[in-house]
Amino acid sequence: MDVVVAGQLARDLVLLVDEVPEAGTSADARLRREMLGGKGANQAVALAQLGARPVLIAVRGDDRVGEELIEQARRDGIDVRYVACRESVPTGLIVEALDASGEWRYLQHLPEDVLLTEEDVDAAAPALRAADAVLVQLQQPGPAALAAARYGREGGALVVLDGELPARERDRLIALADVIRADEREASSLGAVSGPLIMIATSDGNVVRWKDGEEFIPLTDEKVVDTTGAGDALTAALTVGLLRGMSPIEAGHFAVAAAGATVGHVGGRPDLSGFKGFVAR
Template structure:
């Protein structure tokens, strides 16, 4: 089992469980509060680590106490943080996850521009990226930094891309190099130029993207399922958690488990089932932090 490098966001995840959002001018008591390591990059790295992979982060935090806390928490999770930049004068990203009533989530996102990756930050982590067995690339990061990361990846390593770059040129670079691409419904529209209206349309969109480079394409359908397609077939995976507490982090766990499965040499259909189980686990708890294990995904993943 080799190492996975996650290129993306690291921040603080403040999870506030409430009975509901108060009306204008009102107040609501917080039933439960947790402050966790968060951000899509950290969530994915933690998921990879929990599934048995070595994991490293390429990301930016502030030179504030929250940044120090986030790095310490990631290190305590066994994640290599040598590729994380602490930016002077920047505030670490804060993601406030207001959950309540159960299943209803609202996010207040403060991701200052200063904690997005710059090409220089990625170049400084070139050795880490070049030595990775797999790279998980979050396309919410600026296009030039994504392009820089793609340049640093070794030819034989697995590339899993999450999202849709705004820039058309970067989009083509990603589709050309990525082994696997994951997108939600809005990102699917950005990648293909139109939003699928149902699951059948999502399967068609996945087939179209397979023709543009990747060997595995995972798209969320607007009907509450995940479609995972590869040249020889596809699976439609309805969401496994019938009563989700909080969808935050579900997509990140999906990507992490998909990457670990593919890196293990599993068939795309098997890796997809691991991903669906991982996503359901996170959606079943408040906050974006996964609580995965290899046993969980192997035991619960339905057979194809």
């Protein structure tokens, strides 16, 4: 199955501390991890680990960091031919400060220059039209997100939107979507949407709604170390499950299990190789 992801690529830097220090003080990090990250790249990694053939549409800078991330993405089995390289621009950076209780704080440098444009998406139109599914991160500018969804719909792909719907493109995106995935805050942009399958993350589980019903799926019982990346693993697994012909309930359980398999380690990079998941019966 060919799945195209339009979203963010960045270097993730994770620092594990006992406590986040107060202003004017410092703290030692017990662990430091640097990795390929950003929501787009994380979802592409998860898709590859679940057996899909992911293509990533994203933006990097022309620095050494960008080159290193591209090489890692290739090793992960991601097609990066549509990752645009911006001249004289640093690759995006996301810093996560994670404390011993699993609470995180992000500092990120994702300026406009490392966000997708319509032109970036247009360049990837052949891949989008040929895909079995298109995943669109709504943290990217609305026009670029809309273009990716539109090309996917033209090719008959399963169109999956992830995040908060931008006000200007909201109605047009909903009309193109088969699936919308959001957390409770992001779901405020949905209103009374009907039609697409909708999966909303809550504090104690996920609600799956589709035209014929609704199901609440509780969280798994894995010990939570870091929730970063759980939503990306969930979205990737939900997509793969639906492409494999699972029902909404089955795909929802499969997705929640993938998220549970991600929260047990530090950082947002998925670790789903060999993951079998759980399918409701």
